[in-house]
Amino acid sequence: MAWFIPWQTRKTEKPGEWYPFSNFPMYSKFEPDTYYVFVTDLADKPIALSEVFGASSSNVKKAYDRKLTNLKKGGGSKVRRTELPLETRREAAIEVLQWLAASAAKQAEVHALGGLRLHQVGIAFREGQLSKNTTAVGEITFATPPAPAP
């Protein structure tokens, strides 16, 4: 297994991950900045991810992160994935929001929101202070009105 997993996963998006085996990459590298994402409705009111979508913030961030990594590889860009052009990040955000909406546990509740917006929050330590920088990176709207309650 010690050789099989690294070999088998060497060309995958996540080398070292082959459930239930893992190289446990979480928190293996600390950098002087990081980020997370959150989801709001189109009026920027935050949505409780676990309650409405049955998803966790951590999983939404991982999904967004993965899309950014793939877009960065595809575009051959040399900037960090969180600093990709807003247009590129928008593409990733829209894909994540569509995935989130499609797999939501409470479909009617999600569609009643009219749309979703993904926000990226950068966290950095500068000049002795922690700073946060929030950017709305992408949104989707639901074309069909919510189904009437039975």
Add this chain to the structure above:
Amino acid sequence: MIEALCRLFRYEPIRHTRGELILLRLILGLLIWDTYSGWIGTWTQPLVALEALLKNPWSWDMTYTTQPHPNGLAAWFDLTWIAQDHIEFPLRIATIASLIAYMAGIPAACSLALPLVFSILGTTLANSQGAIGHTAQVLHLVLLMVWVGGVWSEINRWRGKPLPQDFTAGQWQADLARQGIAAAYVVSALTKLQNSGGDWFSDAQYLALHVTKNNDMQFYDSLDPAAQTLNWLPQVMMQHPTLCQMLFGFGLPLELFAFVGLLNRRLAALFGLALLSFHIAVTELMQLSFIFNKVLLIAYFIAPWWWVRQAVQPSKTRLAAA
């Protein structure tokens, strides 16, 4: 001094008593059951937990219809069939029945086969959606090791051969489970060393950023303001980077040398307690539960019941037993 060190590091196979093995079966069975019911989240309210344990498996549901980012076995096979309700539901109920059989003492080779297949395929499918979760990873690794130990025991019994170290089947399975847990920690430490280029200890000063990130993410999970009660902490941590390095720096050698805890009961308890303390510190700071890691460390490494028994057992009986 040298004699004491030699005694501390002497290999003494951990031979669990029959009572301990029954307890380990119950613990493993209930932890796996949690992955279909989420009862642990309410463990402080036993009646609510019991209700979750009994009711939730009937409505638990996987909603995946595709596997856009195949992981593990999903890279070779389409696993979406397991999420189809007419397959998932009977399999889940049969899995619960198998877990009950395991906890009642049916050999692991039979009783854990279905829980193993259903757990690993189901979680592999979940991990093939675009975000890989590690919450139950160590638990499923232990499940795999115990089942492998069970099959190995049956084969040896059939061939009339003893198990390594003259273990009983249960002791052998527990030993393999411990090896699986230790291996996971060692791999985690090696990844930290590799990915950080050896700077993990010095970079641990930036942990404060991750505390902020995790607290905020916890808030956006539920919109519960209680998740942000530690908002003052990251700034303090950044102003005292050595504190962060001391607190988290000790986690790396603990993980790297976790295999030393396999040598005997004393070292198992020592490493188990140290890793448990580390997880508790991470939970307090970053709101990451690590509940499966904690319970498995208590069960397979620390085994407090054994130490309590040693303490209360009259010394003469202990000597006779030795």
